[in-house]
Amino acid sequence: MKKILILGATGSIGRQTLEIIDANPLDFKLIGVSGFNNTSLLIEIIQKYELSIASVKDSIQAEKIKKINPNIKILIGEQGLIDFAGFNPEEDITLINALVGMVGLKPTLRAIGINRNVLLANKETLVVGGHLIKEALKKSSSNLYPIDSEHSAIWQLLNGENKSSVKRLIITASGGSFRDKARTELEDVSLESALNHPNWSMGSKITIDSATMINKGFEIIEAVYLFDLGIDKVEAILHQESLIHSFVEFEDGSITAQIAEHDMRLPIHYAMYYPERKESIAYKLDFMKLNNLHFKKIDFNRYPCLSYAIEAYKIGGSMRTVLNAANEIAVRLFIEKKIKFLDIERIIKEEMEHHQVITFPSLEEIYTIDSEIKTRIYNQY
Ligand SMILES: NC(=O)c1ccc[n+]([C@@H]2O[C@H](COP(=O)([O-])OP(=O)(O)OC[C@H]3O[C@@H](n4cnc5c(N)ncnc54)[C@H](OP(=O)(O)O)[C@@H]3O)[C@@H](O)[C@H]2O)c1
Structure with a gap:
């Protein structure tokens, strides 16, 4: 037990x-x-x-x-x-x-x-x-x-594989609550509509993170650390049905995918039982749903927060703290209805532009930067 x-x-x-x-x-x-x-x-x-x-x-x-x-x-x-x-x-x-x-x-x-x-x-x-x-x-x-559907998928797909034979990881993205809206329509979107995720029922912060797509950027960074691959080997693709959770492409051209209903109880169950596989309470997939799957390239202009996340990872060091702190506090302000949806990306961009990077921040430095950014931004609104 x-x-x-x-x-x-x-x-x-x-x-x-x-x-x-x-x-x-x-x-x-x-x-x-x-x-x-x-x-x-x-x-x-x-x-x-x-x-x-x-x-x-x-x-x-x-x-x-x-x-x-x-x-x-x-x-x-x-x-x-x-x-x-x-x-x-x-x-x-x-x-x-x-x-x-x-x-x-x-x-x-x-x-x-x-x-x-x-x-x-x-x-x-x-x-x-x-x-x-x-x-x-x-x-x-x-x-x-x-415990994340995409990373659980990759973990399962890499089981027994040699990591050096991986060409790339492809993480799927539902597109979040505003996936059917053009950028011009995002100016006055409400908190309630942002919290209405089409596929997943999640906490409010990650639901907003999915709407801005910074969540996908976070997941790319997570994958880099979890699977020890360069960020250039991790990509994201839009897949509105959220039934394929990730793909792994190998050097020989083979691509494998993990497929399951969008139910977080499966990745949680997998991690809790690993390395065993047991009957789970997660919803099981109706195979016929696979008749209707869609995939689309991500337009980085439509989702600038995704670019900011990748940029922050590449710059490295304390820039990742800045990305996260600015996002955490901006999302909080949006949830408290003190700023608009598009202010989230504006706040993140401004903070990143003004930051002097520390290459290998210590734990203390991370907490100091985090607290300084959150307090300063919060007090502005
Ligand atoms: N939800 C999903 O489907 C999903 C999928 C993949 C990954 N994730 C990730 O999993 C994590 C949790 O997500 P979630 O959706 O479960 O979030 P959530 O529903 O908001 O739950 C967050 C938990 O953390 C507690 N908490 C919040 N702020 C805290 C603080 N300052 N100090 C101590 N405890 C605090 C909350 O307590 P109270 O509720 O009592 O305030 C709650 O128990 C996030 O990092 C998210 O990105 C979530």
């Missing part, structure tokens, strides 16, 4: 992970969870499972939880998330990182530091700190497994 800690249990990935645990009680034992704003769901989860540990936003939440379960160990705030990831270091526990945003970086490093396996949905961790994660992995016996 695998023991599981979930960072971000109240979110979209976190809740789907709980469904998998519920469906497989003999295979998984939930040890602890973290939550943030959704106190009622966090309390529900704590009441339902016999947990040893919880990490919460603040002392008010901690008080509430103590009343319900006086025996549970409670951690608070950002340091709490790090200590949570390192809970009982001698025990064989898997950490599932389903946090959103850069807040997931330090907990991931902590888990790797104690040789704990990490199943990573939190892509911002690799975008910002991929170089630190790679360094940490070299000194650790941890495995880092992706």
